[in-house]
Amino acid sequence: MGGGGGSGFRFSSRATGRHGSATATEGAEATDVPRGISEQKPVTPEIQSIANAVKIDVEKQLKRTFDVFVVVAYRTQVVAGTNYSFKIHGGKDEYLHVNVYEKLPHEGSVRSVTSATDGHSLDDAF
Template structure:
């Protein structure tokens, strides 16, 4: 993976699901609602001064969200941060930089 460029889209992993679960309260706060289902489907990564994760999340029924989560470098010891998100996405919508 080149620095600054994003990776190919890959199926979600246990690590991706862990990130999604950790960031879920931040998304719920911004959306003003609770999610029964919050399951990572696929993701891309981008190397910056840390890692941006672009994650497609299934939020129940035909609802999907795209999350951009920033993981700082390990020595900075900062929590995961919800950098941005997009709601009202469809299953077939491609993960792109936002």
């Protein structure tokens, strides 16, 4: 996937082990690599609840409301916390791209919307 692939995440280097292989952080999923962006993952109720928790912030940022707000795809990036990149169905044929940062649990697991864009289609890369 290289240098971010248009996901909205920026990072300067990949964490590597002694032999140049990626290393996982404690507590991260096996497919999560520090600073690496995961492959697209199946949406779970927990992921939908994260999106629901920031819906009002997304609506404020985009200056509009959404009757439909369903995550259809997501990726993660493990940093000093977790970046979530969501593709959200916003109603009819419109999709949103929303990035959320979640602090580490010892920092309160606070979530904040780092970017939100509307006007996307289902087929748009995120």
